[in-house]
Amino acid sequence: MLAVQKVSRTFDNGYKAFKPVSFHTEQSEIVGILGTSGCGKSTLLRAIAGLDLGFDGEISFQEQSVRSGTEHTGVVFQEPRLMPWLTVIDNVVFGLKGNKQEKREKGARLLRAVGLKDTEKLYPRELSGGMAQRAAIARALVTNPQLLLLDEPFSALDAFTKMQLQELLIDLWETNHTSMLIVTHDIDEALFLCDRVLIFRDQPGVLFKDLKIDLQRPRERGSLEMAEYKREILQSLDLNHDVHVKSAI
């Protein structure tokens, strides 16, 4: 499926966002990219999405290089990024081509799937943050992507809405089995959603650990096994690194 080979990104100003990383993901897998802020997670995701082709190395999805097109990927950003002049349904079908009637039907179906049944004719300003992000998820799924990329999709939402949307994502996955790559800095979110977590750390970032999350679905938040995984992740993130350095001085 997704193959990332020795990919790194050096910006024009000479700054390196992350050191060469390589990993593969499997069909239908939900993979988390977890790391502290500034370690290059968004930069990596933008490269995979084909939004930033200035990277070194090679990224391919189903044997096709992202440099030659990314029509099988959908993207959900941290902000909903809905077009404020379009109604919710027109936003959802924004990336679709073809017959108007078919587009409507498909958009309406996706709105139902994300729990936004009666909002077709509303404008984005009339939506709450959670509703807007639901619409953004519907927009990303409307083209039937085989890989869904999400960059901290729920980090701007309150704790309860966040949990609802995480559950929505799992519900959607259970019907479509779309592969997903989710950037997050929320360990609980990663543990609730992901089959595998890639742990990044340091600046420039390095891929420090590839951790398989062997938990049955539906997962129970706050279970003992999860707490165990969380401890392991916290240890590898080495958040106290700076503190050690300082106390040594």
Next chain:
Amino acid sequence: MTQTEVSHSPNKKSPGKKTTSSVNYIRSFAIGLIIPALLLIIWEVASRAGIFPQYLLPAPSAVISTLVALASSGELWTHVSSTLSRVLIGFFLGTIVAVVLGSFIGFFKPLERLFDPLLQALRSIPSLAWVPLFILWMGIAETSKVTLIAVGVFFPVYLNIVSGIQGVDRKLIEVGKVYNMSTASIITRIVLPASLPSFLVGLRSGLGLGWMFVVAAELMGASEGLGFLLTLGQNTSRPDTILASIILFAILGKATDAILKQLENRSLRWQDRYET
């Protein structure tokens, strides 16, 4: 999956909200009329009592009867239509040039570096300074008048288009890129709608300047039009004619602006604005 959020959706406007707001509107409109009405009454009374001399400040009733006389002789229509057509033609010409130039310069940064210094320099010339040159080049016929108006309309429209296009959220453009849209469809489907509010602001201030410039254009020599009426009133010592003409300018300016305002409201319904 939960539906709770959806049931709280704000799409149902509370019944009666519309009627309350229109009652409020009428009320505030009526309140706004109190002072002008009082002033008119005082003016009328003072004129009749001979406090204001008729040859300097005629009574409102005298101005109205001048307007009625102009209207019944058919003269009024000639003046109004020639002024209105000058403004509209100049407005459209200025807008068209501004749209073409502004779109190109807004989209292509290098063009901005090439053109912008020149346009900024031209903008700093008070537009009335062009009058003698335009008369020299094009005579005092319609062409020079319309050109002057078009120049006045051009700048606000142009500046707003450029800043509107350049201010489009890069994040929205990225959404288009995610769907592998061509540059052309990114422009038509994202950049243009996103810069529409700014364009409409430019149109309205352009129209305002158009009205200002038509006065200047007609004062510099015309055989018909509201500006001609102004000069006529001055030369024949008829302040009622001058006042009638000023009132007509006010009405026409307000009416054309209201049309644009209506257009703005209709096409910007999606905007997150404080609604009054």
